[in-house]
Amino acid sequence: MPIIESNDLLSIIVGSLNQEANEIFNSANEYSTTSTSYGSGSNIARQPFGYLVDNEGNIELPLIGKIRVEGLKMQVAADTIRRRLQGVP
Numbered sequence: 001m002p003i004i005e006s007n008d009l010l011s012i013i014v015g016s017l018n019q020e021a022n023e024i025f026n027s028a029n030e031y032s033t034t035s036t037s038y039g040s041g042s043n044i045a046r047q048p049f050g051y052l053v054d055n056e057g058n059i060e061l062p063l064i065g066k067i068r069v070e071g072l073k074m075q076v077a078a079d080t081i082r083r084r085l086q087g088v089p
Contacts, residue, residue: 004069004077006057009050014085061085 004010014022051059057070064084069077 002074004053004057004072004074006053006055006070008053010053010059010069010077011050012059012061012081 016022051061053059053070056068058066058068060066061081061084067081067084069080072080
C-alpha cells in the first residue's frame, strides 16, 4: 500500500447528509480548464485539483486546518481525516 509523501496530490471526497458541507470540502477535487497557445496551435488541458501535501507533510482542509499525512498509508490518513471531520459542527 502506498505511503503519502510531500508533493502528493490527494483526492479527498467527503460525503454527508449536508450537501452544502460536502461542497466545501469536495470543491478542491474539481478540474480546472487551462488553455495555452503556442504559435498557431492551442492546447486545452484539464488540470486536476486536490489537496497538495506541502513540504512539511500536511494538507489543509476547510474548517479543519492542517492535518499531517506524510508517512501515512492511505487508509490511516483516511481514518485520521474522518476523525477530524467528526468534530466539525
